[in-house]
Amino acid sequence: xxxxxxxxxxxxxxxxxxxxxxxxxxxxxxxxxxxxxxxxxxxxxxxxxxxxxxxxxxxxxxxxxxxxxxxxxxxxxxxxxxxxxxxxxxxxxxxxxxxxxxxxxxxxxxxxxxxxxxxxxxxxxxxxxxxxxxxxxxxxxxxxxxxxxxxxxxxxxxxxxxxxxxxxxxxxxxxxxxxxxxxxxxxxxxxxxxxxxxxxxxxxxxxxxxxxxxxxxxxxxxxxxxxxxxxxxxxxxxxxxxxxxxxxxxxxxxxxxxxxxxxxxxxxxxxxxxxxxxxxxxxxxxxxxxxxxxxxxxxxxxxxxxxxxxxxxxxxxxxxxxxxxxxxxxxxxxxxxxxxxxxxxxxxxxxxxxxxxxxxxxxxxxxxxxxxxxxxxxxxxxxxxxxxxxxxxxxxxxxxxxxxxxxxxxxxxxxxxxxxxxxxxxxxxxxxxxxxxxxxxxxxxxxxxxxxxxx
Amino acid sequence: xxxxxxxxxxxxxxxxxxxxxxxxxxxxxxxxxxxxxxxxxxxxxxxxxxxxxxxxxxxxxxxxxxxxxxxxxxxxxxxxxxxxxxxxxxxxxxxxxxxxxxxxxxxxxxxxxxxxxxxxxxxxxxxxxxxxxxxxxxxxxxxxxxxxxxxxxxxxxxxxxxxxxxxxxxxxxxxxxxxxxxxxxxxxxxxxxxxxxxxxxxxxxxxxxxxxxxxxxxxxxxxxxxxxxxxxxxxxxxxxxxxxxxxxxxxxxxxxxxxxxxxxxxxxxxxxxxxxxxxxxxxxxxxxxxxxxxxxxxxxxxxxxxxxxxxxxxxxxxxxxxxxxxxxxxxxxxxxxxxxxxxxxxxxxxxxxxxxxxxxxxxxxxxxxxxxxxxxxxxxxxxxxxxxxxxxxxxxxxxxxxxxxxxxxxxxxxxxxxxxxxxxxxxxxxxxxxxxxxxxxxxxx
Numbered sequence: 001x002x003x004x005x006x007x008x009x010x011x012x013x014x015x016x017x018x019x020x021x022x023x024x025x026x027x028x029x030x031x032x033x034x035x036x037x038x039x040x041x042x043x044x045x046x047x048x049x050x051x052x053x054x055x056x057x058x059x060x061x062x063x064x065x066x067x068x069x070x071x072x073x074x075x076x077x078x079x080x081x082x083x084x085x086x087x088x089x090x091x092x093x094x095x096x097x098x099x100x101x102x103x104x105x106x107x108x109x110x111x112x113x114x115x116x117x118x119x120x121x122x123x124x125x126x127x128x129x130x131x132x133x134x135x136x137x138x139x140x141x142x143x144x145x146x147x148x149x150x151x152x153x154x155x156x157x158x159x160x161x162x163x164x165x166x167x168x169x170x171x172x173x174x175x176x177x178x179x180x181x182x183x184x185x186x187x188x189x190x191x192x193x194x195x196x197x198x199x200x201x202x203x204x205x206x207x208x209x210x211x212x213x214x215x216x217x218x219x220x221x222x223x224x225x226x227x228x229x230x231x232x233x234x235x236x237x238x239x240x241x242x243x244x245x246x247x248x249x250x251x252x253x254x255x256x257x258x259x260x261x262x263x264x265x266x267x268x269x270x271x272x273x274x275x276x277x278x279x280x281x282x283x284x285x286x287x288x289x290x291x292x293x294x295x296x297x298x299x300x301x302x303x304x305x306x307x308x309x310x311x312x313x314x315x316x317x318x319x320x321x322x323x324x325x326x327x328x329x330x331x332x333x334x335x336x337x338x339x340x341x342x343x344x345x346x347x348x349x350x351x352x353x354x355x356x357x358x359x360x361x362x363x364x365x366x367x368x369x370x371x372x373x374x375x376x377x378x379x380x381x382x383x384x385x386x387x388x389x390x391x392x393x394x395x396x397x398x399x400x401x402x403x404x405x406x407x408x409x410x411x412x413x414x415x416x417x418x419x420x421x422x423x424x425x426x427x428x429x430x431x432x433x434x435x436x437x438x439x440x441x442x443x444x445x446x447x448x449x450x451x452x453x454x455x
Numbered sequence: 456x457x458x459x460x461x462x463x464x465x466x467x468x469x470x471x472x473x474x475x476x477x478x479x480x481x482x483x484x485x486x487x488x489x490x491x492x493x494x495x496x497x498x499x500x501x502x503x504x505x506x507x508x509x510x511x512x513x514x515x516x517x518x519x520x521x522x523x524x525x526x527x528x529x530x531x532x533x534x535x536x537x538x539x540x541x542x543x544x545x546x547x548x549x550x551x552x553x554x555x556x557x558x559x560x561x562x563x564x565x566x567x568x569x570x571x572x573x574x575x576x577x578x579x580x581x582x583x584x585x586x587x588x589x590x591x592x593x594x595x596x597x598x599x600x601x602x603x604x605x606x607x608x609x610x611x612x613x614x615x616x617x618x619x620x621x622x623x624x625x626x627x628x629x630x631x632x633x634x635x636x637x638x639x640x641x642x643x644x645x646x647x648x649x650x651x652x653x654x655x656x657x658x659x660x661x662x663x664x665x666x667x668x669x670x671x672x673x674x675x676x677x678x679x680x681x682x683x684x685x686x687x688x689x690x691x692x693x694x695x696x697x698x699x700x701x702x703x704x705x706x707x708x709x710x711x712x713x714x715x716x717x718x719x720x721x722x723x724x725x726x727x728x729x730x731x732x733x734x735x736x737x738x739x740x741x742x743x744x745x746x747x748x749x750x751x752x753x754x755x756x757x758x759x760x761x762x763x764x765x766x767x768x769x770x771x772x773x774x775x776x777x778x779x780x781x782x783x784x785x786x787x788x789x790x791x792x793x794x795x796x797x798x799x800x801x802x803x804x805x806x807x808x809x810x811x812x813x814x815x816x817x818x819x820x821x822x823x824x825x826x827x828x829x830x831x832x833x834x835x836x837x838x839x840x841x842x843x844x845x846x847x848x849x850x851x852x853x854x855x856x857x858x859x860x861x862x863x864x865x866x867x868x869x870x871x872x873x874x875x876x877x878x879x880x881x882x883x884x885x886x887x888x889x890x891x892x893x894x895x896x897x898x899x900x
Contacts, residue, residue: 048840092758099833148771265614303549379556447723
């Protein structure tokens with residue numbers, strides 16, 4: 001099969017000589033659905049004798065209900081605490097024994113577990129992972145210890161981290177009804193009141209083959225692996241999933257503001273606009289692509305607009321970052337984050353950001369700016385293939401958001417067709433006050449401040 | 456589930472014969488050029504190449520009172536150069552890198568400054584990226600205005616970092632372990648403010664010489680092309696220069712009463728942060744492998760280490776707890792650490808302390824040793840399964856003067872480690888009455 005990369009490369013003069021499209025994505029990627037509804041995606045990559053095995057559950061913090069925030073992530077921790085046959089802690093010992101690297105992560109959209117192993121050990125980790133899909137059996141004592149670990153995790157990542165507190169406040173302010181307003185790790189009070197039964201309920205509700213996608217990338221024979229996956233995952237019974245309410249966020253009707261006082265030296269500013277995401281089945285909607293490119297025009301490389309103007313020329317901001325991810329299950333924000341330069345105020349930074357955005361809205365962007373970003377996207381298509389784990393990650397996140405891995409190349413190809421006018425148009429349409437939320441970190445002196453320059 | 460248990464036994468038996476099925480890619484020595492050494496691993500499946508230039512110009516050469524100078528010398532290389540066609544501004548450099556679809560990154564560790572290029576391997580793109588990197592290495596302009604701006608940015612970031620528990624802990628711990636050795640002095644607002652454009656020029660002239668450089672290349676280039684890359688990179692760099700004063704020896708952490716080894720820092724955070732450690736070994740030390748295997752058991756092995764079991768699994772005291780050795784060309788350190796709710800600091804420190812003390816005194820159990828070797832040997836392919844990881848390996852082998860067959864014999868060296876060697880090595884290099892301890896933010900109940 002031909003590679004899309006080859007076709008899109010014709011768009012870019014620099015890349016016309018490319019001739020590396022010997023195998024395309026679809027030729028080395030295989031999809032199967034088991035009778036119990038489990039989806040299996042295999043990406044062959046034979047460069048080294050290793051494999052990444054991941055199972056993705058479409059159950060993240062956005063599926064939680066009030067009073068039980070953080071339970072998706074707590075359950076992720078409890079998944080290492082024993083099944084009917086494998087006692088607490090044994091899972092990790094068995095993976096370690098075969099030389100595996102393992103971990104798990106929870107997001108707003110999903111919970112995922114993974115092992116990386118030498119290829120002859122793949123069957124073993126498939127067996128272990130399949131076992132805990134339906135046989136999890138932890139006791140209350142394990143839960144009571146692990147919930148303490150999760151609270152330590154929250155203290156480390158959030159309570160003592162002003163940037164995280166600011167982000168938490170931003171999300172809770174931007175969203176009124178969407179479950180995206182809650183932090184993935186959960187509110188501390190919910191963690192303090194969580195019971196083992198809450199975690200078990202979560203597991204029984206969402207951990208089912210018909211809510212899971214297994215992604216395997218690396219040096220494998222797809223037919224052989226299919227048989228192993230059938231053997232272990234195929235035996236697990238399907239069950240009905242809870243009804244997911246849409247919980248669509250009502251339209252925002254004006255600027256929202258929030259302030260966080262926390263120990264820090266410089267003020268931080270976050271400006272977030274409600275913007276559309278890419279919707280499954282509507283892959284030709286140009287707006288999400290234009291927003292992705294806008295992100296890169298503002299912050300995609302060292303000389304991109306915001307860094308050049310605000311950090312280097314005006315010196316009003318010390319560091320700036322822009323983020324937007326068009327692939328997600330829930331609503332999306334276009335986020336500009338900045339920490340102040342010494343002696344500069346949040347008001348000055350905000351004015352400078354507005355000025356830079358206004359200029360872009362009025363004058364548009366240069367063809368050369370956009371071309372630069374598109375070249376980067378093309379070269380990243382090559383670089384990403386250096387990591388088999390990265391390839392499994394890309395497939396998993398795409399699938400969890402309701403797309404197919406087959407869409408990945410189409411999405412990238414579509415990106416190359418976006419014009420400067422379309423980028424300008426989304427800036428004009430969406431970077432407006434009606435959908436804006438501003439969160440400011442107001443730095444406080446710590447009670448126990450150590451003297452400056454202390455060592 | 457008996458079958459699961461049985462299968463471990465099978466894997467334990469099996470690991471001994473691992474490593475024959477897949478040949479490990481060889482490291483080729485390139486022609487040395489102007490006193491620099493070069494190494495290549497050819498990987499042809501992806502049309503890309505990773506190139507690294509390591510220069511013996513790390514933080515340890517920071518002059519007294521100017522900590523942060525080595526960082527700035529490297530960090531400002533992409534902010535203006537004299538190229539073949541005249542001056543290139545920081546904006547032109549950034550645009551050129553972006554237009555090539557390349558990445559050029561600079562970083563500085565205690566021992567060395569590292570410039571890394573990732574480029575598509577197509578000749579014209581690759582050559583432009585290499586030429587640009589060559590200009591950065593040989594002819595940075597160190598514009599006074601840009602230096603002023605970057606100094607201010609660094610100072611602002613430092614002031615921010617000084618409000619963070621992990622930074623305050625690490626800085627104090629570093630000073631405590633390294634003492635008067637140059638790496639004990641980390642950048643402060645004062646030392647950054649003291650750096651001038653002339654300091655940058657002088658440091659650059661003194662240390663960025665080809666006889667202090669090593670080039671490592673992994674990717675889709677052949678030997679001839681790799682030699683060309685190396686020559687282009689080093690063409691305009693002087694081969695040698697004025698002699699450089701020898702660094703002082705890093706003195707072994709002395710035996711001292713606890714009161715002189717332990718530092719308590721009051722800090723108003725929810726969690727206390729704890730660091731413990733001492734001077735240890737070089738990478739080329741013959742006891743490297745016993746220490747590697749032993750540390751896997753003590754605090755390096757993910758969810759299954761003793762520290763993880765005692766601190767997190769049994770007691771729920773911390774989310775993260777670890778230990779590691781950081782060996783280099785010079786003696787590196789051993790460090791262990793954790794973070795816990797402020798009023799649990801004393802308990803957590805006791806658990807960490809007794810776990811490490813018991814390990815040094817008694818060593819691992821036979822089954823722990825088997826499990827550790829099993830993980831390290833079976834998992835070795837994961838350390839070398841892409842270009843970036845291969846480059847990390849080649850770079851370490853080259854920098855530390857290790858044999859070129861290091862990757863081929865790595866698993867054999869792990870397998871050869873005995874229980875007695877682990878115990879002896881830990882007792883030789885670590886001692887509880889030498890450990891430096893820093894506790895930040897403990898609250899007494």
